[in-house]
Amino acid sequence: MTLVTCDMSMSLDGYVTGPNDSRENPFGDGADTLHDWLFDAATDEDRALLQGGLEGTGAVVMGRVSFDKCVEMWGENGPTNGVPCYVVTHEAPTESHPSVYTFVTDGVASAIKQAKDTAGTKSVGLHGASVMQQGLPLGLVDELFVHVVPLLLGGGTPLFGSLDSAVTLERVDAVITPAATHLRFRVVK
């Protein structure tokens, strides 16, 4: 079974970017330390989690906002070492773009299906809050891997959106490193 995982760094108050994020300011205001566990503050345990995530990911699904904001920063190989990325959008861009990206105009469920077919025995990674929020109520998200960072952003892009009813999770892993609390959850119902 191909797992669909949303793997994101989140401030304690629930944001994946700070306010005013843009192509020039991709992490948003005040969010400089949100990804420290990946960079300056990374310990061997942090690096092992990152490496495991990268090696285990066979395809990525992202929203158009993430693509537009980060495509330049990520370069030719996209966010995940050349793994195919499916971008959910209303309309494919006309300008050229790295070949790692495929544009999907018939919705998140279609993008996740295509990504699962591509990923095979590896996982599908959902990049960005929007695709996770769309996929979760459809029952298309299997795991949430949240890296809780000791920071309050007070605004920006929230990881989670409103739901019609509560969703029960099962915490299946917890790793404590200085820069983050890495919590992996299985979506139960």
Add this chain to the structure above:
Amino acid sequence: MTLVTCDMSMSLDGYVTGPNDSRENPFGDGADTLHDWLFDAATDEDRALLQGGLEGTGAVVMGRVSFDKCVEMWGENGPTNGVPCYVVTHEAPTESHPSVYTFVTDGVASAIKQAKDTAGTKSVGLHGASVMQQGLPLGLVDELFVHVVPLLLGGGTPLFGSLDSAVTLERVDAVITPAATHLRFRVVK
């Protein structure tokens, strides 16, 4: 120094109650498991954390909404074994109430000051999202002790509010139990 601590159970998506919380439904819809670490699912570690919190608290500050919603449930001794509770309100109630409560009509800073004077060497506990959200930008909150519960509520009362700028935290303790991830943070700036 008297520490001011906000000690709350929170769903992974940041809520301290589910939607439609009221006197009859104090935890809100879908939030039945939000306090399981205190009750049915409590381990010795959970109980030790609770007991430590209770024994270390010398006074409580809460908002009027928490008071109105929970006063009956808590009974004569209030939420914390008879510890004095300062209730921030615009107008003190005219009906009788347990003597553990004092009503403060000149704002959260005044309530926290009175609570610190009462607490002495013990801590002041902030009960409820509202008083924490008011006290944090005033520099009056020293610690956040958040019990992250494996649950998405998708609505209800958010623990954190918007902020004018990011707040850096330092994680000073992390305890993993089956029903919650207990994370204690010092407010740095």
